[in-house]
Amino acid sequence: MICEMCGKEVPVTKPVFIEGTKLEVCPNCSKFGDERRGSPTRGSAPAPSAQVIEQRLQRREQRMQVKDVYRGSESVELIDDYGGEIRKARIAKGMDLEEFAASILEKKGTLAKIESNDLVPDDKMLKKLEKALDIKLTESVSTGGRIGGGQNTKMTLSDFIKKK
Ligand SMILES: [Zn+2]
Missing domain, CATH: 1.10.260.40 (lambda repressor-like DNA-binding domains)
Structure with missing residues (x-):
């Protein structure tokens, strides 16, 4: 199962409602949602499609790439x-x-x-x-950075997200 909030692969996900949208999320992310909301009527809160999940994963991927750019030397x-x-x-x-x-x-x-x-x-x-x-x-x-050794790593937004 893949958490639709953070994109993490987890053994079990929990359905929660976030801004009216039903998401299957990991236990860690479920606290952001409201699980008490009743079962949605069809059409009002459609389950996210595979495409939506895909987009979320891509966004996550992009964040990782941004981080790599900061870490690595650019050419x-x-x-x-x-x-x-x-x-x-x-x-x-x-x-x-x-x-x-x-x-x-x-x-x-x-x-x-x-x-x-x-x-x-x-x-x-x-x-x-x-x-x-x-x-x-x-x-x-x-071109990919070297790990360690006088590295002047900037704190990026993705670092921040990861640490949260
Ligand atoms: Zn999550």
């Missing part, structure tokens, strides 16, 4: 679909490949390969493309 990496982003931005600016290539003094063939994600642009090219198209082709990625 800047090319986004997965850099080619698609370049093509989209180029088309949005009303340029065909040839015009675009000419405008940034690059070969059309090179740009075609980049747009189909077949060629990874080097830093210089990246900056040029980002500037010419007014887009961002990189993202900050956590």
